[in-house]
Amino acid sequence: MSVTELAPADVWRNRIYSGGWKTGGAGTIAVTEKATGIEIGSVGAASAADVSAAAAIATEAQRAWAATPGPQRGDVLREVARLLQEHREEIARQIVRETGSIRPKGYLEVKLAIREILEGAALASQSTGVITTSDVRERHSVARRVPMGVVGVITPWNSPLILAARAIAPALATGNAVLLKPDPQTPVSGGILYACLLEIAGLPEGLFHVLPGGAETGDALVRDPQVNMISFTGSTRVGQAIGSVAGGLLKRANLELGGKNPYIVLDDVDVEAAASAGAWGSFLHQGQVCMAAGRHLVQESIADAYIESLVRRTSALTVGDPFKGDFHLGPIINERQAENVDRIVADSVSKGAKILAGGSRDGLFFKPTVMVDVVPGMPVFDEEIFGPVAAVTVFKDDDEAVSLANQNRYGLVAAVASSNLRRAQRIADRLHAGIVHINDQTILHEVFGPMGGVGLSGNGHNYSTLTNADQFTEWQWVTTRDDLPAYPF
Structure with missing residues (x-):
């Protein structure tokens, strides 16, 4: 049929x-x-x-x-x-x-x-x-x-x-x-x-x-x-x-x-599990999801380990025609969108961000990308990308994590990863978002929970x-x- x-x-x-x-x-x-x-x-x-x-x-x-x-x-x-x-x-x-x-x-x-x-x-x-x-x-x-x-x-x-x-x-x-x-x-x-x-x-x-x-x-x-x-x-x-x-x-x-959704990773997590969830949240459907993990906010004591795991996982992902083979990522929807992803990545690099994986494309096939040293004021931190880019920003403590998470006018989804549920809930209570997930990534869709955002979302x-x-x-x-x-x- x-x-x-x-x-x-x-x-x-x-x-x-x-x-x-x-x-x-x-x-x-x-x-x-x-x-x-x-x-x-x-x-x-x-x-x-x-x-x-x-x-x-x-x-x-x-x-x-x-x-x-x-x-x-x-x-x-x-x-x-x-x-x-x-x-x-x-x-x-x-x-x-x-x-x-x-x-x-x-x-x-x-x-x-x-x-x-x-x-x-x-x-x-x-x-x-x-x-x-x-x-x-x-x-x-x-x-x-x-x-x-x-x-x-x-x-x-x-x-x-x-x-x-x-x-x-x-x-x-x-x-x-x-x-x-x-x-x-x-x-x-x-x-x-x-x-x-x-x-x-x-x-x-x-x-x-x-x-x-x-x-x-x-x-x-x-x-x-x-x-x-x-x-x-x-x-x-x-x-x-x-x-x-x-x-x-x-x-x-x-x-x-739209959304520019924060994925907050605290220092008490299983780093490998957190990096796996973060990769999924950023790269599913080439990142072309309003609920994608647009910003990985990672506590400094585990940042190196998290970045290493995220880069390793990202580098193993394959890109190609999904109708002809079993690939992890398919094409960006059109050339205009692909050019916009290029712009965001290039402008952010010019402002001090570094690419540790990906960062290039072949036509509409954009390699999944990890960027570090990302701070507010860079396009990759501020703008919705709608492309396969994981931007990592390091924070010192819970207050800074909340401040960074709320540092834009979007408010669709936020996620917090922690083995301490009370700590995670205290952070979640302070986040400006219509949806908050604790110990999961940002892309969850169910008809049973209210789907919607606040602010520009x-x-x-x-x-x-x-x-x-x-x-x-x-x-x-x-x-x-x-x-x-x-x-x-």
């Missing part, structure tokens, strides 16, 4: 999905294999007019969907999860080709997307409100959750299947319609695939739209008055622009943005089983009485 057999290529080639498969108004987008640059397909690009038309269709379809019994909405999503499981091999391979991730990451993404969808489906069977108290005996008072209406979802290219699932599933389960704009670099695994799956699973027509495109398409989605909410995962720069527009329109915007609207019901609905207060009361006027 292949992705194209879920929906034959001649059905979706050069098309968008909006009330069926149709030609987009903004031309086409090539789908490429990132390791080779080979074109493996093409999809339609949505214009602003396409967005407006899709929003009108979705607005109409959403009313009947919201009135559909919740368990029936959940059944559609459970069927999507079953289809993902059935076709996981081909879907994972599509992710590998389209994103440049290694094979295990592709399989993990399918597994996590299935869990996101199943947990989202469960929302459809949960209570939708409560009976509240009232100080008037004859008044019956209820607070209930009602759908937002039409939800615009804008997703990135690095984990397109998961990051779409975590918004699509709870939005549909709670009675909304969805307009999805996948990143133009991953329009199949991040969008077209879900159109195929939901159509096969029996989702009524008009509730789900896939509108590939660039900045103009995204801007039209944010500004459309028929779109009631925006769910965005991506860069801080774009998130700030979306937040500004949405705020002016008094429109809800859930923003999960987001606006605190988190995705999780704890928060999704509130994120994708709004409260409505309803009171009833048997008769109209008497008033003085």
Whole structure:
């Protein structure tokens, strides 16, 4: 079974999905294999007019969907999860080709997307409100959750299947319609695939739209008055622009943005275990993860041993085409991003940082890199890299570790490694981050814990089983009485 057999290529080639498969108004987008640059397909690009038309269709379809019994909405999503499981091999391979991730990451993404969808489906069977108290005996008072209406979802290219699932599933389960704009670099695994799956699973027509495109398409989605909410995962720069527009329109915007995440290694750890976790946190998916370990903060008494272990592990990693072999790292997503990694490394070296491993590339294949003597003020300390670079900064004591960790405006994830849990918790309590892990690295993704950041990493609207019901609905207060009361006027 292949992705194209879920929906034959001649059905979706050069098309968008909006009330069926149709030609987009903004031309086409090539789908490429990132390791080779080979074109493996093409999809339609949505214009602003396409967005407006899709929003009108979705607005109409959403009313009947919201009135559909919740368990029936959940059944559609459970069927999507079953289809993902059935076709996981081909879907994972599509992710590998389209994103440049290694094979295990592709399989993990399918597994996590299935869990996101199943947990989202469960929302459809949960209570939708409560009976509240009232100080008037004859008044019956209820607070209930009602759908937002039409939800615009804008997703990135690095984990397109998961990051779409975590918004699509709870939005549909709670009675909304969805307009999805996948990143133009991953329009199949991040969008077209879900159109195929939901159509096969029996989702009524008009509730789900896939509108590939660039900045103009995204801007039209944010500004459309028929779109009631925006769910965005991506860069801080774009998130700030979306937040500004949405705020002016008094429109809800859930923003999960970039990170420059500290991995704090205290002097009482197992150094080999800590270095292994740190390497994984920096190099998984070529470091192209918002939760990547961007800064290794290591206590000075173990710094030499930690660096030696990290360099040894880094030097043993292989880089190559993940679709053709079992490599540890695949390609950077595109030349622009690779050039940015080059810039950050070179500028940091010019300011005094040293490269102990890697530091060079062959096209999009960037060698995993370890840099030391890194201090605040260097790009490798201050900027999100989105590349396979582990930057090591040495600290003297716990207070300095906290100061260094909090020394930027990001606040997505932080991690602390220590054999003394009370000490680690005291540090964790002082960290400016939406997520903190003790005795683990920074890249953890589960639907059960709130996912989201503070500062430049987001606006605190988190995705999780704890928060999704509130994120994708709004409260409505309803009171009833048997008769109209008497008033003085």
